[in-house]
């Protein structure tokens with residue numbers, strides 16, 4: 001690889017933005033050339049902007065501590081400094097949609113954590129191990145919007161990542177799932193910083209996360225959908241019923257999942273073997289952030305656990321365990337992933353690598 005691609009982080013001071021900084025500091029293809037956040041942080045040195053709220057592992061990398069944070073609205077400033085931005089801002093949905101479109105219009109590739117464009121038909125919502133081919137709809141997107149170099153690709157909600165790859169591996173092996181029952185146990189870092197107060201969370205579980213159950217029930221259908229001329233047409237199965245809970249865990253979303261198969265039902269041993277051997281395009285392309293094994297199967301009765309399993313394979317693998325028969329549907333299991341890495345910054349970096357490998361950043 002010759003020269004690295006210059007990238008920016010919009011929302012660089014936040015919980016997810018900090019993970020981007022950490023993950024990109026030694027990236028073989030991308031180098032950070034631009035940081036942006038709200039007007040409150042704009043004009044400050046990065047280390048001053050995050051003083052007292054740096055929560056990523058290790059110290060602030062020396063390569064960014066003196067970089068000046070820009071106002072996220074300064075799209076032209078970004079266009080003169082970078083080819084791609086990772087978007088992780090917390091603003092109103094419509095404002096984020098407009099902001100990301102203005103970056104793409106000015107020729108920047110936008111890879112976003114936000115939900116603003118998840119249901120825009122010509123915007124692919126990518127989990128690289130599942131629907132790498134959805135990147136094809138970037139062609140339609142560019143045609144529809146007259147963009148030459150700009151594009152928008154998004155990732156799904158973090159809550160679904162603990163079960164989407166295990167589900168997809170079974171679908172790919174020919175076992176059709178038409179019903180799913182899911183209960184998520186979602187970490188505090190998923191709410192951004194500072195998130196819910198300690199007084200609300202210690203010794204407690206909050207059985208509601210605004211909008212999360214709806215997203216968990218419908219986003220899988222776009223990810224499993226088909227590419228058409230005008231964008232993605234969503235799949236019509238499985239039907240999902242989700243309960244989403246906030247729990248006092250720092251990082252790592254767990255999901256307790258029951259699956260109902262519509263026809264053939266695999267044996268438990270076969271499910272385990274499908275999961276253990278599952279590999280996909282990121283592994284075939286040997287993308288720098290791809291986990292070697294996207295699904296890690298634990299056979300201990302008490303795994304996966306957030307503290308023990310969230311960092312598996314660069315915190316990019318999904319760990320599953322407790323696979324057993326279900327008394328109501330067919331089988332049940334527990335899935336777990338690191339929400340701010342696999343479910344946010346790391347997932348988007350992997351998508352960016354995929355987009356680059358497919359030639360959309362040329």
Ligand SMILES: NC(=O)c1ccc[n+]([C@@H]2O[C@H](COP(=O)([O-])OP(=O)(O)OC[C@H]3O[C@@H](n4cnc5c(N)ncnc54)[C@H](OP(=O)(O)O)[C@@H]3O)[C@@H](O)[C@H]2O)c1
Nearest residue numbers: 011013014015016037038041072088089090190192193344
């Ligand atoms: N946390 C997770 O696990 C997770 C997972 C998946 C997706 N996401 C999504 O990723 C996004 C960021 O989440 P987060 O957890 O990192 O949130 P966060 O910790 O609250 O950080 C929010 C970021 O947005 C910036 N911001 C706020 N208002 C802004 C404005 N008016 N203009 C420009 N920038 C503004 C903040 O800048 P200042 O510091 O200057 O205020 C900060 O950089 C959200 O859309 C969230 O839904 C989060």
